[in-house]
Amino acid sequence: MKKQWTTIVAIILMVIVSFFAISNMENVPVNFMFKTVTWPLIMVILGSLLLGALIAVLISTGSMYRNRKQIKQSERKVVDIQAKSKEDLDQNRKEMQQMMESQLRDKNEKIAALEEEIRQLKGTAKM
Template sequence: MKGQWTLIISLALALIVAIFAVVNVDAVSVNYLFGEAEIPLILVILGSVLVGGVIVAGVSVFRFFSLNRQVKLLNNELQAVRKEKEGKKEEQKKQVTASTVGQDAGE
């Protein structure tokens, strides 16, 4: 259900940006570091949204891989703890078995 709401909100925001961009079609002067150009405002708006989306996607991918690496490390640590715990249980079983065998032999 969360994925559906995310999609609906994303589509609504995309529609708002598209309407905003289509309404603003006048040419504007854009100053670059190396020059100046007359560009329709719709292209400036859509370009800005595209660059913002690429930046957000890049940060999200970085975060995803960082969290994925952390999950793998924690899973490895959990498996090591489980193996250690199983080893202690086996050792306790051996001690119980040895003590019962010693008691049987002493009788």
């Protein structure tokens, strides 16, 4: 359905351009600084239109290239930051794990010492 609408719009535009071309067939002088030529007005208008479109495409291509380059640089920065963040998280996790294991050993040693003290107290209480 979309292609049909595109075709219809293209046909309408061609009809409009054809009427425009027929109504602008007069010859006009065009001065190129070093030479003056006479062309039909429609050729001058269409030539100007095409030249303007070409300039617009060239300008937009340059800015599009810069935008793509900037996007790639930004994506690289994001990847680098994510990698650094992951490294930092891994390092923090290792440090926390070591600290927790150390605290666990200390608590286990304290529990063992208290259990030994309880055994000794029970042994002296029986006597």
